[in-house]
């Protein structure tokens with residue numbers, strides 16, 4: 001069995017959906033973000049002992065560590081009224097599916113759009129991302145398309161630096177890298 005096929009145990013799911021009934025969870029985007037992060041963090045050792053790649057492949061490793069107060073949370077189309085059903089409604093078959101659902105949502109909550117259309121799929125706005133290139137350890141800001149996976153450098157050339165760890169950005173991180181919003 002591949003690690004992403006590990007079934008989601010019912011007791012873990014029941015523990016997760018407790019969040020749905022806590023009044024803080026849906027108060028606003030920042031509270032929602034914190035509720036999900038705290039839940040994953042409190043189960044991190046359990047998930048890592050199953051397979052630590054699950055956090056990495058769902059891009060949860062970096063996003064769990066940000067201080068949400070420092071980030072824009074515009075929600076990217078997430079409606080908090082719908083989340084009880086979307087996030088907590090259907091029991092995913094695998095642990096990986098649950099982590100993917102959580103990871104995508106956390107990233108959606110902190111998207112920082114660049115106001116430039118993706119030149120590849122022409123269907124989505126590119127967003128700023130901070131990457132740490134694995135080979136060189138160099139950090140830089142790139143533009144990324146969440147829909148088709150296309151990424152480019154700030155000068156418009158295609159991103160070709162290979163594998164990288166990605167981090168969300170905020171105004172301060174952009175400024176520190178000399179970027180003023182396009």
Ligand SMILES: [Zn+2]
Pocket residue numbers: 118119120121122123124145146147148149150
């Ligand atoms: Zn695209």
